[in-house]
Amino acid sequence: MGCVIPWAPLHAENKLGLPLPIGPVILMVSGDISVTNVGDEAQFDLAMLGAMPFHGFETGTPWTETSGYYSGPLLRNLLEMLDAKGEQVYVKALNDYEATLPIADLYNYDVLLAIRRGGELMPIREFGPLWVLYPFDDHAELLGETFRFRSVWQVMHIHVH
Template sequence: MPRCVMSGLSAFLFIGLQLASTSLVAEPLSTPTGEVILTISGNIERTNAGAQAHLDRDMLMALESCVIETSTPWHREPGRFEGPLFRAILSAVGARGEVVHVQALDGFEAEIPVSDLETYDVILAMKHNGETMAIRDMGPLFVLYPFDDYPELLTEMIRFRSVWQVNHLHVP
């Protein structure tokens, strides 16, 4: 089974304080201090770059994360993947929608129903077997479903939703 862990105080500081506000104006996200690897746009409440949310590696790793040990259709052997839960990312930016459009660096796009993210511990994998995922190795972010834990996920539709080289999410 996936092992999901909250990264403690940093997660509280990143999300908890922002959710504590009860005003009608959404609190902005903190500003990234490193290279932005994920941009989120659309129907989101918390931003830090105009109408968008820009997240760097540290901001993503501060969210609730999961370690998934699984086989994939794209790897020869089972691997250990680690990254933030996709639903935690959406929660951190206050996303409101039924679907998320996921875009890769090469322009490939897929639509993922939010219900997938509520049903399964889908992550945006940032590490594979303990190593940061480089662009040439499906990074910086890879939509990963826990395939070995749920055989029903081994379908062409789910493989299509398992986008690698992710750099943008849009919530219509």
């Protein structure tokens, strides 16, 4: 079961109501979204993502030796905040790995945009700074190949379509 950790926004808002990034941009969201802050994109720095309500769960993954407690905003909450319309999200990683997730996944499961493992920020060499992560231990069906391929780490770009 996840928990919510409240955070307070730290950034000035632009005319559309979405804060502008102050620090380095670590996530860009494009596509069929209504709320943007830089051109037709929504760009986020770490503090902006940290200002969103956090959820978390304990899970093992096929890529880690031990289970861990992962936390961050739910991906569905991020898309709702941007008034996203679409049926799929295309997720691209820093290493050019890419996957397409049905938006239905985000409502069937508590899919995180994980920022922390064990309360610590995840560095790039350890799946960070952002990881689209399914709660593998909570649902046996998530252990299959389909969902493993949808769990993108080192996320840098999400496109809604």
